[in-house]
Amino acid sequence: MLKNTNVKSVEHVVIRFSGDSGDGMQLAGNIFSNVSAGEGNQISTFPDYPAEIRAPQGTLSGVSGFQVNLGHAVHTPGDEADVLVAMNPAALKTNLKFLKSNGIIICDSDTFRTADLKKAEYTTDDPIKELGIDKRRVMLVPMTELVKQTLADSGLDQKAMLKCKNMFALGLICWLFDRPIESVLAKLKAKFAKKPAIYEANAKVIRAGWDCGHNTHSYMPTYRVETESVEPGIYTDVNGNTATAWGLIMASEKSGRPLFLGSYPITPATDILHELAKRKDLGVKACQMEDEIAGVCSAIGASYAGHLAVTSTSGPGLALKSEGIGLAVMAELPLVVIDVQRGGPSTGLPTKTEQTDLMQALYGRNGESPICVLAAVSPTDCFNMAFEAARIAIEHMTPVILLTDAFIANGSSAWRIPEEQDYPAIKPPFVTEEQLANEWRPYKRQGENFARSWAIPGTKGAMHRVGGLEKDFETSVISNDGANHALMIETRREKVARIANDIPDLTIAGEKDADTILVGWGGTYGHLYTAMEELNADGNDAHKVALAQFRYINPMPKNAIPELKRFKRIIVAELNTGQFADYLQMHLPGREILRINKIEGQPFMVREIVEGVIKHIEEK
Amino acid sequence: MENNQNQYTPSDYKNKQNVRWCPGCGDHAILNVLHKAMAELGVAPEDTVVVSGIGCSSRLPYYMNTYGMHTIHGRAAAIATGVKTSRPDLTVWQISGDGDGLAIGGNHFIHAVRRNINLNILLFNNKIYGLTKGQYSPTTDRGTVTKSSPYGTTEDPFIPAELCFGARGTFFARSFDVALDTTKEVMVAAARHRGTSVVEVLQNCMIFNNGAFAWFTDREERLNRTIHLRHGEKMLFGKDLDRGLVQDGFGLKAVKLGEDGYTIDDVLVHDAHAESNFLHQQLAMMDGSDLPLAIGVIRDVEAPSYETEVQNQVDSVVAKKGFTSLRDMILKTTETWEVK
Structure with a gap:
């Protein structure tokens, strides 16, 4: 023809x-x-x-x-x-x-x-x-x-x-x-x-x-x-927001905990609410609440009542939810918070992409309020990381913030529909008969990961009160004691730190023995990966780079800092003015962290990263 | 709700914590009555969740031997909504003060009422902020001198009932702290109502707003200045039940039987179940001056409750679509292709 x-x-x-x-x-x-x-x-x-x-x-x-x-x-x-x-x-x-x-x-x-x-x-x-x-x-x-x-x-x-x-x-x-x-x-x-x-x-x-x-x-x-030869299986096309919603449903199936979403419409996160509202056909209860605060608070109520509880939002909504997330930190309840980042501050650029909520996610609460922060690297990775957010929240009894962004939320790619056995079972730390028979206290640490046990209303003999007031380490009753407060703060910090024992190592891609490592996090992965390939193929040995893309931000994978230290030159590329670079700097005192930043509401262009890396290499 | 009367006693709902409200605070009486009301209702302590916000009254869950959440300021209604929507099998009580429930939490309050979710909201109204030591609240009367209004407030208060009806509330009752029997009666009625029940308990703060309700609670005059409404009964009040409420144009009038030609036949019969809230509103707005303050169940009408509607919808679409898993849903609803 x-x-x-x-x-x-x-x-x-x-x-x-x-x-x-x-x-x-x-x-x-x-x-x-x-x-x-x-x-x-x-x-x-x-x-x-x-x-x-x-x-x-x-x-x-x-x-x-x-x-x-x-x-x-x-x-x-x-x-x-x-x-x-x-x-x-x-x-x-x-x-x-x-x-x-x-x-x-x-x-x-x-x-x-x-x-x-x-x-x-x-x-x-x-x-x-x-x-x-x-x-x-x-x-x-x-x-x-x-x-x-x-x-x-x-x-x-x-x-x-x-x-x-x-x-x-x-x-x-x-x-x-x-x-x-x-x-x-x-x-x-x-x-x-x-x-x-x-x-x-x-x-x-x-x-x-x-x-x-x-x-x-x-x-x-x-x-x-040209067509691709890919892993056999049944494929569909999925965007990041839909993949996020489906990852949560998978976690619900794997944990046996019914899924509850409390949310409020906000660009570019609303499609998660839309998808989960449709998924009432899989038993999901997705509730559109009167505001962002009610979104997170209804989820906290559902979490206490034993559900896999989620709230979805974007930057301005995350700001409104801060106090609620602090309550989940204090009450030590599993909660998944999805932040689909957009241009800020304030209303900013609602439909455009940015990576500017990292500091808000890590630190945007009153008091010492450590939290697990994850980031998805591509539309299909939203599925994996939503699953991971739910797994960590439930097994470690903690709120988890998952950062995606407008770019991967709306972008799509072909995705192999997972089989039943592709994802592990999630094991909720329910209070046991044995614990109840042995002076169980709601805030008593259970096991190596420092999580408390989950006692769900309806369980006989486990009636207990949680709340925002500090509790005694031993008895779990309200305490204003200074030394106890210090102990509880350290305990909550350590609990989040120990999540590092339960996550995969950071993968180093590209030229592992190069002098330079390009570092990114979240939704810039595709651009950074392509830039890494171009740099390694351009025939100039001085341009050779390795690549590390972070998915687990707090805590970081255990091998992350030792791996990064091996390189002579660390270059962080991100769509903000240097939030992850500043965060890495705290973990790498004395090391210079080079930066490539863009903040125009648009994703990187591969060319910008390639040029930025070469410029840094030629300067240092 | 299961009704296992006599299976539980009030002490089954009480825990060993020392109650730390000020001596003489109206909250002590309300707490004791709540234990009794729960025993009468007979819902197991492990199937009961008490959710509160922040404030003096919001400490209440710590004194209950039930599941409980003492949360953040103003958000109790939203959190309780999450508990009840996810677990319709639980009986959920919400404890809020006038500041917690109607100022910082005003938005959640009206939306909970509008949704008609099956919560029993106990609104402890002392017309003052107590825990922050004496500022005016959204129910404080105009002109009241407090620490944050040293020259008197320059704003009008909310009437909680009016807010409740404005949000299309299906249940509203009122009592005061020293009226123990009435308080228990309305708590039990509130729990039996399917939908959002708002119970306003007028409560004296000894320290910062002492005597705010003395006009009604006065032993000598209480029966002349209040009227206890009961569904299906004549609206009579006064020590000798010789006074009644009659229709007067678009409003109500208090009359003495036998005077001005009024007889018992002229006195209105209370209909808490009337669909229209017009007369309920008139009754709830009576303030004890020309017309007696209404206590008891003022409005109690049936309407679909939110958590039941959500559950029924989920059950029906699950049955209709018949998906066995996420994978099954994706395979059946999206465009797929196979790579071999």
């Missing part, structure tokens, strides 16, 4: 869909990613959308984007796109900076009218020329008109017809990347199962888009993207 066209075979390719926030770019991007994953490509996606639900149509502030990287050895959504789809002149203007200098642009030329150009703040009537784009790289397609022609007999009104424009673009992209249109139609059919007329219209438009590419633009190269 494609023998007359120029077919380019590539390892991976980055496509960016952009348009008005009502243009359906997220949907088109998602369907394309899923179809590609089904073709055996690795995928990594990044939705980039405005804070406003519907900013004025056609303006620069209303542009929404969706980027996907697909192919072989994909770790990030890609720095820059090979192909940009721009549904209007505003999208073209704001997204051009994300396109490679030799990348291809696909535009709806019907939107280049004077009024549209004015809204997008152009000063001439030729946006391509005004932006200095080489015309040979642009496919100008009169999409609006073609969609109208395609649907002329459909009986749809104009507004409904134009809603299908995103599917025209999708059809065109499917042609360009040789994606099977049948798989696209199957996914669409599932989505519009209850609206067959809408499905028919969209299907027609997708075919029209595909035909348009096939018939008229054969001079553009089409791409064949």
Whole structure:
């Protein structure tokens, strides 16, 4: 079929869909990613959308984007796109900076009218020329008109017809990347199962888009993207927030503790609430409370009552929950707090990504209030780390904060659906008959990990009171004694420190014997990993690096500090002004910690890390 | 709720802790009555959870031989909501003062009431902050001189009943600390009500607001200045039960039987179960000056309770979808592909 066209075979390719926030770019991007994953490509996606639900149509502030990287050895959504789809002149203007200098642009030329150009703040009537784009790289397609022609007999009104424009673009992209249109139609059919007329219209438009590419633009190269050989199993496509919700459900199944979520809507964490609300079909009780404080407090109540209790939020909500988390520290109750980080301070950049809540998570409470802090490194790792957060919370009787971020929460990748035996059983430290017969006290330490036992209401003979007041180490009754207070503070600190006995070692990737180690934490993993690969492949021995990405932040894995000390040069790259670097500095007194920081509401570009590392290496 | 009357005695709910409220504090009486009410209700101590916030009254869980949580300021309703929603089988009592429940915790209070979750909320109202040593609270009368209002307050108080009805409350009762029998009666009624029960107990603070309720609790005049409402009974009051409440236009009027042509037939019959809260509101707002202060169960209507609705919804979707595990759900609801 494609023998007359120029077919380019590539390892991976980055496509960016952009348009008005009502243009359906997220949907088109998602369907394309899923179809590609089904073709055996690795995928990594990044939705980039405005804070406003519907900013004025056609303006620069209303542009929404969706980027996907697909192919072989994909770790990030890609720095820059090979192909940009721009549904209007505003999208073209704001997204051009994300396109490679030799990348291809696909535009709806019907939107280049004077009024549209004015809204997008152009000063001439030729946006391509005004932006200095080489015309040979642009496919100008009169999409609006073609969609109208395609649907002329459909009986749809104009507004409904134009809603299908995103599917025209999708059809065109499917042609360009040789994606099977049948798989696209199957996914669409599932989505519009209850609206067959809408499905028919969209299907027609997708075919029209595909035909348009096939018939008229054969001079553009089409791409064949390398597929990946991966671990056998059944796969689905999952984003970080959904993976977080599912990891918690897995922990519920493995611990036998029913799952309770107390939450409050907040961008970009709300999808966790949405997913767990749907999962009432698996017995989850997900409650939307009256505010963030009630979210954490209802979870604390559910924890006391014996549930796996969770609250989900983002930075401003974590601030509101501080006092409640302090109560869970003091009452020594299992609690999982999910913080999907976004740009701050205050309301900040609600839809953009950042790693700026680390210090808040570690220290944002009154008093000496140690807590376990974890971070997920990718959309699919959210599943593992949500499971880990729940496991540690229950087995060590402590609150745990899991940090994810807008980038991995909304980004997605293909994920092997775990089998029953892939995750271990979680063992709640329930109070035992034997303990009850031997002067049991609620705050008595049980065993090596210093956890207290969990006595759940309904258990005879274990009635006890917990609360925010300091308790006596021996008797568990309220105590104002100074020496006892010091002992209890030390005990709570030691309890959290001993979690280090129960977590995996830090993995050192890349050139383990290099002089330089690149260090990151959480959601920057894909970018750091790719940067590490590029540095180690650039032929310059001086550029060789190892990589350590932290998932367990407090406590750190036992081998972390000894491993880092081996390297001559430690470079921490993070999306803030140096919070993890400062934290590491406390554990590495006297050592210089070099830094690469970015704080623009966007993920790193691999290039920025590579350049940053080389700069540090050349300076020192 | 299981009713195993006589199986338990008040001492089964009492623990060995020394009670540390000030001598003469109204809280002592309320605590003793609560032990008795629990014994009468017969719910096992291990199936009972008492949740409080912060303040003098919030120390109460420490004096109970039940499960208990003494939490953080204002949040008792939210925490109790978590206990009850996750475990509808437990009987949950919430203890809050006027500052804890209606100032810092006002939002949680109205939302608990709106949801109609099956909590028994005991609101200890002494119209003052005691534990912080004497500041005005959201129920302090306008003009009252306290440490934080040395020239008198310049704001009006909440009437707890009004707040409760504004949040569509299904149960409201009132008593005062020295009216032991009435307090027990309303506590038992509150526990038997399915949904949020708000029991306002007017309680004297000897140290910072002594005599705040002396007008009603005065031994000589108590029966003339208060009216004990009972569902299905005539609204009569006075030492000789010779006075009654009658309808007067859109309001209520206190009359003496045999005077101005009023007879027993004119006196209203209390209907705590009336769906409309209009008359309940009128009764609850009586302040003891022209009209007697109402005590007893003022409103008690049936409505779906939150934790039952949540549980029923979970049970029905679990049965309908029939997923056996997370993996089963993912396989059946998402687009998947197999790699061999």
